[in-house]
Amino acid sequence: MTVSIVNLTTFRNEKLVLNNINFSLSAGESLCIHGPNGVGKSTLLRILAGFRKPDSGNVLWNSRNIFEHHETYENYLQTIAWLGHSNALKPIMTVRENLQLYSKFYKTNLHDCLKKFNLYHLIDTPVRLLSAGQKRRTALARILLKPATIWLLDEPTVGLDRENMINLAEIFASFQKNGGMILVSTHTDLPLINTKSLNLSLPSLH
Numbered sequence: 781m782t783v784s785i786v787n788l789t790t791f792r793n794e795k796l797v798l799n800n801i802n803f804s805l806s807a808g809e810s811l812c813i814h815g816p817n818g819v820g821k822s823t824l825l826r827i828l829a830g831f832r833k834p835d836s837g838n839v840l841w842n843s844r845n846i847f848e849h850h851e852t853y854e855n856y857l858q859t860i861a862w863l864g865h866s867n868a869l870k871p872i873m874t875v876r877e878n879l880q881l882y883s884k885f886y887k888t889n890l891h892d893c894l895k896k897f898n899l900y901h902l903i904d905t906p907v908r909l910l911s912a913g914q915k916r917r918t919a920l921a922r923i924l925l926k927p928a929t930i931w932l933l934d935e936p937t938v939g940l941d942r943e944n945m946i947n948l949a950e951i952f953a954s955f956q957k958n959g960g961m962i963l964v965s966t967h968t969d970l971p972l973i974n975t976k977s978l979n980l981s982l983p984s985l986h
């Protein structure tokens with residue numbers, strides 16, 4: 781299994797954001813995308829999630845262009861789990877109500893998942909009453925409820941304390957040891973195993 785980006789270039793608002801990006805990731809590997817604000821980290825992850833097409837270049841899943849063949853695109857979407865900047869949780873619903881849609885649909889174990897993210901004691905708490913870190917962990921728990929091969933995570937650790945960072949590192953490592961791939965944008969050093977780095981830089985003003 782491989783996911784690759786080949787000669788990818790993208791404009792936003794007629795401004796060049798991603799210029800000829802290339803990388804390839806195999807089962808068990810992770811990619812950390814670094815760079816200053818506005819450089820295009822989220823844009824790249826959104827292209828990898830299939831939300832937008834690049835202006836040129838390809839996203840390949842097992843050597844097939846995801847945007848070229850409908851069947852490849854559909855198969856690829858089954859394999860990815862996405863966490864954006866926004867937690868995308870319903871504030872008036874409890875942790876259980878927010879997540880059980882996923883556990884029922886994918887037939888995965890909600891209780892085990894909540895225990896892994898130290899959220900079990902909050903299962904019946906409305907999301908609006910959670911702290912920022914607890915909300916982020918609830919959003920991260922959703923990733924685990926989909927049996928995906930690729931995790932696409934946009935700054936997943938915002939708001940997490942040290943203990944929960946260590947816990948997340950163990951969850952990441954376990955996923956990768958089972959062949960999972962993680963592509964993540966971050967402004968901090970993430971504790972990932974078997975990892976590659978992609979450093980994006982802003983174009984020179986001169």
Ligand SMILES: Nc1ncnc2c1ncn2[C@@H]1O[C@H](COP(=O)(O)OP(=O)(O)OP(=O)(O)O)[C@@H](O)[C@H]1O
Nearest residue numbers: 792793797815816817818819820821822823824965
């Ligand atoms: N909806 C949009 N429409 C037009 N341009 C956008 C839009 N969203 C972002 N951009 C532009 O695209 C560029 C890349 O933005 P992006 O969000 O990918 O950066 P980033 O590296 O993820 O930044 P940050 O570290 O702040 O999260 C920025 O210059 C931004 O102004």
